[in-house]
Amino acid sequence: MSVLVIAEHNNLNLKIFTLNAIFAASQIDTNIHVLVAGNKSENVAKEVAAVPLVKKVLHSESTNYENYLAENITPLIVKLAENYTHIIASANTFGKNFMPRVAALLDISQVSDIIKISSPDTFLRPIYAGNAFATVKSNDKKKCITIRPTSFDSAPTSGGSAQIEKINSVNIPNISKFIKREETKSERPELGTARVVISGGRGMQSGDNFKLINAIADKLNAAVGASRAAVDAGYISNDHQVGQTGKVVVPDLYIAVGISGAIQHLAGMKESKIIVAINKDGEAPIFSIADYGLEADLFKALPEFLAELNKLNTIQN
Amino acid sequence: MKILVAVKRVIDYNVQIRVKEDGTGVHTDNVKMSNNPPDDNAVEEAVKLKESGKAKEVIAITVGEEKAQDTVRKALAVGADRGIHVKADNYIEPLGVAKILKKVIEKEKPDIVFMGKQAIDDDCNQTGQMLSSLLGWAQGTFASKIEVKDKSIQVTREVDEGLETIEINLPAIVTCDLRLNEPRYASLPNIMKAKKKPIEQLIAKDLGVDISNRIQQLKVEEPPKRKGGVKVATVAELVSKLKNEAKVI
Ligand SMILES: Cc1cc2nc3c(=O)[nH]c(=O)nc-3n(C[C@H](O)[C@H](O)[C@H](O)COP(=O)(O)OP(=O)(O)OC[C@H]3O[C@@H](n4cnc5c(N)ncnc54)[C@H](O)[C@@H]3O)c2cc1C
Ligand SMILES: Nc1ncnc2c1ncn2[C@@H]1O[C@H](COP(=O)(O)O)[C@@H](O)[C@H]1O
Numbered sequence: 001m002s003v004l005v006i007a008e009h010n011n012l013n014l015k016i017f018t019l020n021a022i023f024a025a026s027q028i029d030t031n032i033h034v035l036v037a038g039n040k041s042e043n044v045a046k047e048v049a050a051v052p053l054v055k056k057v058l059h060s061e062s063t064n065y066e067n068y069l070a071e072n073i074t075p076l077i078v079k080l081a082e083n084y085t086h087i088i089a090s091a092n093t094f095g096k097n098f099m100p101r102v103a104a105l106l107d108i109s110q111v112s113d114i115i116k117i118s119s120p121d122t123f124l125r126p127i128y129a130g131n132a133f134a135t136v137k138s139n140d141k142k143k144c145i146t147i148r149p150t151s152f153d154s155a156p157t158s159g160g161s162a163q164i165e166k167i168n169s170v171n172i173p174n175i176s177k178f179i180k181r182e183e184t185k186s187e188r189p190e191l192g193t194a195r196v197v198i199s200g201g202r203g204m205q206s207g208d209n210f211k212l213i214n215a216i217a218d219k220l221n222a223a224v225g226a227s228r229a230a231v232d233a234g235y236i237s238n239d240h241q242v243g244q245t246g247k248v249v250v251p252d253l254y255i256a257v258g259i260s261g262a263i264q265h266l267a268g269m270k271e272s273k274i275i276v277a278i279n280k281d282g283e284a285p286i287f288s289i290a291d292y293g294l295e296a297d298l299f300k301a302l303p304e305f306l307a308e309l310n311k312l313n314t315i316q317n
Numbered sequence: 318m319k320i321l322v323a324v325k326r327v328i329d330y331n332v333q334i335r336v337k338e339d340g341t342g343v344h345t346d347n348v349k350m351s352n353n354p355p356d357d358n359a360v361e362e363a364v365k366l367k368e369s370g371k372a373k374e375v376i377a378i379t380v381g382e383e384k385a386q387d388t389v390r391k392a393l394a395v396g397a398d399r400g401i402h403v404k405a406d407n408y409i410e411p412l413g414v415a416k417i418l419k420k421v422i423e424k425e426k427p428d429i430v431f432m433g434k435q436a437i438d439d440d441c442n443q444t445g446q447m448l449s450s451l452l453g454w455a456q457g458t459f460a461s462k463i464e465v466k467d468k469s470i471q472v473t474r475e476v477d478e479g480l481e482t483i484e485i486n487l488p489a490i491v492t493c494d495l496r497l498n499e500p501r502y503a504s505l506p507n508i509m510k511a512k513k514k515p516i517e518q519l520i521a522k523d524l525g526v527d528i529s530n531r532i533q534q535l536k537v538e539e540p541p542k543r544k545g546g547v548k549v550a551t552v553a554e555l556v557s558k559l560k561n562e563a564k565v566i
Contacts (some may be wrong), residue, residue, distance in 0.1 A: 067350060069483065070446065071455055080378070091442075093476040097458050100446035107532035109412045112441045125539065127440055131334035132343055135536040160556050175455040175489075179471065179482040192477070196565070220566060235396065238461065239479045245355075245435060245495065248479065254566040264330065270543060274563045282548075291546035291563065304552040314559065 001029040002121060004058075004084040006077060007036045008094040009044040010047040011066060016193060019051065019157065020149035026053045026087050027117045027152075033058055035080065037073050037169075039066035052160035062169035062262065067178035075104045075170045082095035086120070090245075092192075103144035108146040111136060115151035118247040125201050129267035149192065149252040150271070184237050191223040191240065197251045199225030199242055199271070200235070201265075202257020203279065203298055207235040212302040213257060219309045220278035225249065225269075227259045243268035258298050261286025278302070318372045318465075320363040321446075322397065322426040323418060324356040324388040327438040331405040340536045342529065352388045355433030357500035358493040363431050364396035371465055372429075376396050378421060380414050380560055386456065386516060388536050391554035393511035396502035398516065405521035405528070413521075413528035415447035420524045422452065427488065429470065431563075434459050445492035462497040 003025040007013040018034070021091045033056045036045045045059040059082065064072045077098070079243070081087060091113040103110035104254030115133075116124035122137045123145070159294070185204060191197065200213045210224070217224050225247075226240040242249055244267035254272035259265060261284055269275070270289055277290035280297050287293040294301060328334065328343070329351040335344040352360075368373040377392035378401040379385045389400035403417050422430065435442040449456035457463065457472030461480070464471040474481045475494050503511070521528055549555045559566045 024527040043454055044564065070458075074450065083392035085357075086436035093459060093474075096442050096458075098445065101456070102441035104412060104415060104450040105442070107412070109410045110447075111532065112443060122535070126336045128328070128343060128438060128483070129440065132336045132541060133535050133540050134534055135538075137533040137535055138531060139533060140531045150526070173455075177484045179484055181476075181478065181482075182480040228495070237479060238475045238496070239477060244437065245442070247545075253559070253563070257375040263333075274559070274565050275543075275546075287545045287548070288545055292555055293546065293548045294552065295548060295551070301552055305556065308552055310555040311566070312556070312566070315543050 001085045001154045002083065003034065003086040003088060003252060004080060005032060006089040006095070007034050007044065007048055008035065008089070008090060009038060009041060011038045012043055014044050014047045016154065017092055017149040019154040019267045020152040021088050021090045021147055021239050022051060022053050022155040024117060024147040024152040026085070026155065028086055028120050031055055033084070034083040035060070035077065037065040037076055039063050040197065048236045049155070049162040050160050050162050051162070052153050053155045054160055054162045057162050057164045058167045058170050064169060068094065069176050070101050071176045072096055074101040074105065074131050078105050079170055080167070081106055084142070086143045086145060087089065088145050088147060090149045092149065097143055099146050106142060106144065108140045108144045109138065109140055110146070111124050111138055113148050114145060114305040115148050123250045129263050130270065131263060148248060148250050166314040182198050184239050188217055189221060189223045191225055191247055191249060194223035194249070194251055196220045196222035196253045196256065197225045197249050198222045198255040199227065199259060200230055200234060200257050201227035201259030202229040204230060204235055210236055212298070216302065220308060227265050256286050256290070257302065259286055260284045261289065268272050318366070318429070319427045320372045320375045320420065321425060321430045322356070322363045322364060322375065322377050322392060323430065324360065324377055324392055324434040325351050325353040325396050325433070326381055326388045327353045327384040327436055327475040328381065330354055336537055336539045340538060342534070344443050350387070352391055353433050355435065355493050355495055358432035358495055358497045359433055359487070359524060360392045360395060360496070361500040364402070366394065366465060376401060376425060377425070378403065378418065380409060380417050380521060382406060385498060389510055389516055391503065394508045394515040395501055398514065400516035403521050403524070404499065404514050408530070409521065409528050410530050410532060411441050412447055413530065414444050415451055416528060417524055417525040418523055419450050419451045420518070420526055429488065430490045432490065432492050433502045434494055437519045445490050448547065449490035455489045457483060457485050457489060458492045459494050460464055461494045462489050463491060463497070539561050562566045
């Protein structure tokens with residue numbers, strides 16, 4: 001067996017969920033190769049080569065790969081596929097975009113968003129927004145798999161020295177064009193990997209009121225999340241959304257403020273180690289899964305919370 | 318311009334899912350079924366294009382059991398012109414659905430296919446991408462805004478980093494996010510009118526495509542339950558518990 005992991009990066013640096021995909025791959029076989037397809041992405045190839053679990057880096061450079069358009073990278077992966085039994089990427093918007101394209105051309109039924117590997121062909125995956133877990137066995141000769149990054153450890157990043165092999169680029173269909181990317185820049189930790197997440201919902205009432213959340217996030221070095229309702233209302237941008245159709249987070253501490261706890265929201269955060277809910281409605285479903293529930297008006301509770309945190313002398317990291 | 322919209326019948330998103338004791342799946346008897354939510358956005362976007370004069374015809378298609386026709390009826394009630402029901406007695410995986418849709422597309426030759434970004438039952442997030450790949454078409458996935466031009470569509474996509482804009486050649490597949498638009502409700506007169514709109518029925522296994530399932534569902538179980546916690550009376554108590562008991566701050 002041999003596994004091909006598709007690296008996610010921005011041509012300068014590796015994106016960390018690739019490390020979770022590599023770790024997942026290591027539970028299938030030790031013969032792990034990683035494809036870095038990009039433009040001027042030497043540094044990424046070097047970063048991947050330093051990951052001890054990686055046996056070989058396949059590095060393919062082309063301006064066509066610069067923006068990871070699914071139509072452009074699919075032919076390259078399909079061409080490489082014959083050498084591998086498993087092709088793996090993370091189940092984030094990167095992996096979800098191209099993996100089904102690859103799978104369809106290889107006539108493979110993709111296994112999406114797995115949270116556990118039982119054997120090289122048997123996996124556990126949540127269905128119905130995480131309200132049921134399905135154990136599935138793939139009977140295809142080859143497997144195309146996306147893994148839920150928060151369900152797998154991160155592969156160590158240093159000490160390895162895998163060979164970097166140059167791979168020729170492959171013709172592209174020329175049917176799609178990248179125009180622009182609007183990234184939300186933030187000094188705070190990333191939502192997907194933060195140790196602490198504080199999220200606001202419709203109860204926040206406005207985008208401006210998120211400053212109450214932001215102040216606590218700064219204090220706790222937390223990432224800021226949101227419910228779909230808060231994003232839909234325009235309080236905060238889409239990349240903050242937690243849930244079935246947003247991001248999945250598994251922090252040590254998740255603080256839900258003014259969020260009712262719809263199953264679609266729970267799907268993205270209920271694996272968190274400690275859950276705190278602040279809600280003025282004592283019957284809100286979020287309380288049924290919260291370790292600590294505070295029935296209170298958030299406009300009173302959040303400033304108090306900040307004041308209490310300021311009293312603690314601990315250094316947060 | 319001709320538009321095809323793929324709609325799937327799923328357990329309504331408000332239903333509390335119950336896993337069967339024997340591990341074979343989830344309870345569906347007497348459970349409310351609805352159109353997969355983002356598929357409503359897909360229909361809405363297609364109907365809007367028709368209303369703006371850009372599109373001439375909107376066809377709604379579903380693959381599924383007899384009852385799945387309801388989803389097509391619903392699309393017809395909000396403005397689709399005609400429907401196609403590909404009848405299949407058992408669950409077909411996204412790859413099989415994509416192959417069926419491809420077959421129909423080769424006959425109908427639409428310029429755009431709108432689909433949901435994800436079905437809320439299997440949570441696969443695959444079918445649109447697979448279809449697009451099998452057809453050799455471009456894809457605009459997780460679309461929260463689109464602008465249809467003569468030979469292309471500009472698609473704003475919701476990605477982990479924020480938003481991304483791409484331009485894709487027609488014909489193309491667009492998979493819709495819930496934020497793409499606000500789906501309308503069907504009025505009673507339109508529901509009545511929709512009953513007269515034609516729905517063509519095809520039989521999945523007669524289409525000459527391989528729809529065999531490759532993934533065996535060995536077991537479906539309840540996820541581990543979280544123990545309910547405690548209520549705290551004050552913010553000070555909360556902070557003290559987080560620090561001394563949970564030790565997370
Ligand atoms: C297909 C589909 C996918 C979805 N995906 C997602 C997803 O990924 N993520 C997601 O979050 N949702 C998702 N949703 C939406 C989900 O169903 C809920 O509508 C949404 O999570 C509700 O957000 P909310 O809790 O912020 O708002 P509400 O349900 O309106 O709750 C607001 C809460 O704030 C409380 N509140 C109000 N004022 C105050 C105050 N002053 N102080 C304290 N508390 C206050 C209220 O008591 C209430 O509990 C999805 C829905 C569908 C159909
Ligand atoms: N049986 C089906 N019939 C019609 N459309 C479907 C079917 N299955 C999936 N789709 C479409 O594909 C989208 C994504 O589904 P999935 O890949 O299962 O998450 C859905 O939102 C539908 O638009």
